[in-house]
Amino acid sequence: MATSLPYCGVRRAGGSRSFVTSAVFGLLHAWNPGADAESILAVTVAGFFLGAILLATRSLYAAGAAHFAWNWVMSGALHIAVSGVPSADPNYRVVETGPDWLTGGGWGPEGGLAAVAVMFIAIFYLYGR
Numbered sequence: 001m002a003t004s005l006p007y008c009g010v011r012r013a014g015g016s017r018s019f020v021t022s023a024v025f026g027l028l029h030a031w032n033p034g035a036d037a038e039s040i041l042a043v044t045v046a047g048f049f050l051g052a053i054l055l056a057t058r059s060l061y062a063a064g065a066a067h068f069a070w071n072w073v074m075s076g077a078l079h080i081a082v083s084g085v086p087s088a089d090p091n092y093r094v095v096e097t098g099p100d101w102l103t104g105g106g107w108g109p110e111g112g113l114a115a116v117a118v119m120f121i122a123i124f125y126l127y128g129r
Contacts, residue, residue: 018055022047032084038101039111043083046070046110049119052126074108081108 026044029035054063074080079087080096084107096103104112 018048018051022051025050029083032107033086034084034107036107039084039104039107042104042111042116045116045119045123048123049126052123056126056129070110074110081106083108083110 022044025047026040029043030040032039050063050067053066054060057063071082074082075085075087079090081087086106096105096109100106100112102113104110104115109115
């Protein structure tokens with residue numbers, strides 16, 4: 001809930017407050033295990049992505065649902081670390097291959113360049129609508 005509160009200001013002011021709310025979103029993840037500058041920057045980009053969802057749909061619920069869905073798929077379905085928080089190991093294991101800067105390594109996929117690139121594409125699409 002605390003991570004969605006900054007977006008109330010974005011809805012009222014439009015895209016001008018995206019920078020502040022996205023920075024706050026990124027900084028709220030700074031205390032997660034294994035956080036570093038790269039992972040915080042990637043989560044800040046995720047804040048812009050969630051802000052774009054909010055502005056495109058005019059719904060804080062849609063942005064919150066997107067955040068929940070990401071966390072659930074990564075942790076609940078794939079059992080991968082989410083924002084540095086490891087997931088319990090089930091009877092199977094997802095094996096991430098590639099360098100940590102691309103895959104996110106122990107932080108999880110949202111800390112890697114691959115996820116950031118996909119989020120930028122989605123941000124440009126949503127802001128361009």
